[in-house]
Amino acid sequence: MNQGFKVVFRFSFLRIIKNKVFIILSTITLALIILIQSLTMNIGDNILYKNNIGLIFIVVLGIFWLSFVNIGNVASIAITDNRNGIQSLENRRGLKNSSIFWAKFLPLKIVTTTFICLVYLIYVIISAISPVYLKDFIIINLGTGLLSLVAYDFLIFGVTLFLAASSKSLKRTLPAVWILTTLFMFFAIFGPIFFALASDDRTSNNYSPIIKNAKELQGTQNEEDRFLTELYKSMNELEEIFEENITSDRSHNDTYLFSHWFIIWQTFDSGMLPYFGELIEEDAFATSIEKYFNKFETNLEEQKIEINEIELKKRIKDNLYYQFIKEVSVKSQGDKIKNFKNSFYYKNSSKNYNKPQQLKEVLTNLKNVDRNKFDISDNELAKLHDSLINMFKFEWSIYSNEEILNIDPYGRPDTKNIFYNYQFWINDSRYSPGTYLFNLLNYELLGYFDMEIKVGDYFQWTPKAIWNYRANPFMWFYEMVYFSGKNNPEVNYFMSADAPLPIAQFSFYDLDSQGELIYSQRPFSVWANYLVFIGMGSLLIGLGYRAFCKTKDERKLVD
Known part of the structure; x- marks a missing residue:
């Protein structure tokens, strides 16, 4: 590397990073990216959908920054420097055009690559330190989508270099590349919008985590291993016991503050069974419910609710489901x-x-449950444990707790809700909050245990408007942004189900000849999209390099 190359390299690098517009733009862009990711990870719920939205803004900011820096500097190097004699001076000092090319454009690529790395690091660090359970999922699957900026950097650099080096005209170069930039800044619209033209995507075999969880639990049952079957039956029996012994005597048109279903719902759907069950065993259940009702200036008698606590106590004592959740509870x-x-x-x-x-803590108890006391096999226990984690991760933690608090469409919680009024009873609680969450999940999971998994009349295996996935360049970029992470049914399901704009569902399931679940493949290849963008960019860079090196200075010096 001769001295002239080093001088031009250093000059080009400093010309980029010391430019006031560059400094201001970079500061504003990075600050906005920090703000956007901080907000999406820390404000509100429905975290996956909000991160999908936030990623659009981050990528759009990245597109604008990369375009501005590439277009401005490439035009300056390939056109302006040639016109004002800087390149001629460099030629006279013995530098060939090929050397000038690398000395000037290599600093530009160092700057743009550093920017992309900074954006990725910001995204990962903010996500990693945020109090969100799904942060690993977000980093692996959405954070990886920021690699799409690398592909875009290749493309916009190649297009700008080719036009600038071959035309030597700002009037021809700038409008074309800024139109391209503007189009790609709307990739999140121009990609999915054509799916709106497709027919209704009604199908009976869309994948969801419920399907997988139910199938895996069912698959554990055989002639020897029947614990989960018995657990499911006893859960239904226990619910019937509560429904038979917590009743209400009221006319259809009466309006009451509470109903007997309120108590039953809190017991099972909200996970309070171990606490309520222990109160029943101590003959304190009706008294505790009465105490809670008193906070609202009413009582069981006014609400015409009857609790047969003696019968409840007698019948829950030997119930398998109740004994099992008591054993696991913390x-x-x-x-x-x-x-x-x-x-x-x-x-x-x-x-x-x-x-x-x-x-x-509760799931740890579950893994260590006494196998002699409960005739549960290792396989049943492992599948139950993993399915509970899967349910929490993909069916509860990605959304808010609005269902638990009975929050209405206007954002108003049910003021009678037990968890909204936790201060009324939490100091008397016998069990951990994790125990109640475990029982909520376990009750819902076992509710799907006898679910019949089959493919119905509206079977589908190929997504609607498959041509849009494969032929729309804006959809190619969309796929790189949202599907650069893992390729499995869960990721595909949530990335499509929580898409900012609706896209055609492509996660379908079927049953093979052995009755096992099989899943459809993506109708596109993300890495093929990367190859197209990077390949096209590289081709244009090569053509631009050739045009740049053929440029003649005032002394007709040609490589």
Whole structure:
């Protein structure tokens, strides 16, 4: 590397990074990216959908920055420097055009690559330190989508270089590349919009995590291993016991503050069974419910609710489901209010799983449950454990706790809700918040245990408007942004189900000859898209390099 090359390289690098517009633009862009990712990871719920939206803005900011820096500097090097005599001066000092090319454009690529790395690091760091359980999923699958900026960098650099070096005209180069930039900044619209033209995507075999969980639990059952079947039956029996012994005597048109279904719903759907069951065993259940009703200046008699506590106590004692969840449950310890505020019932966050008294502790109890006391096989236990984690991860943690709090469409919670009024009872709670969450998940999971998994009349294996996935260049870029991570049914399902604009569903399931689940493949190849963008960019860079090196200075010096 001769001295002239070093001088031009250093001059070109400093000309980029010391430019005031570059500094201001870079500062604003990076600050906005930090702000956007911080907001999407820390404000509100429905975290996956909000990250999908946030990623659009981050990628659009990246597209604009890369376009501005590439277009401005390539035009300056290939056109302006040639016109004002700088390149001629460099030629007279003995530098060939090929050397000038590398000395000037290599600093530009160092700057743009550094920017992309910074954007990725910002995204990963903010996601990693945020209190969101799905942050690993977000980093692996959405963070990887920022590699799409590498492909775009190749393309916009190649297009600009080819036009600038071959035409030597700002009037021809700038409008064309800025039109291309503008189009790609709307990739999130121009990609999916054509799916709106496709017919209704009604189908009976769309994949969802429920299908996989149910099938895996069913697959554990055979002549020897029947514990989950018995657990499911006893759960239904226990629910019937509660329905038979918590009743209401009221006319159809009466309006009451509470109903007997409120108590049953809190027992099973909200996960309060171990606490309520223990109160029943101590003959304190009706008294505790009465105490809660008193907070609202009413009582069981006014609400015409009858609780047959004697019969409940007699019949739940030997129920398998009740005994099993009692064995797995974790007793309440420590600061009960603090532990509750770390729970899913208070707010959706990563604390719901890892913090003391939360779900992880209960799942540890589950793995260590006494196999002699409960005739559960290792396979049944492992599948139950994994399915519960899968359900929490993909069916609860990605959304808010609005269902738990009975929040209406206007954002108003049900003021009678037990968890909204946790301060009324939390200090008397016998079990950890993680225990209640475990029972909520377990009740819902077993509810699908006898689900008949079959392919119905509206079978589909190929997505509607498949041509849009394969022939639309804006959809190619969209696919790189959202599908550069793992390729499995869960990722494909959530990336399409929570897409900012609707896209054609392509995660379908079927049953093979052995009755096992099989899944459809993506109708596109993300890495093929990368190859197209990078390949096209590289081709244009090569043509631009050839045009640049053929440029003659005032002394007719040609390589």
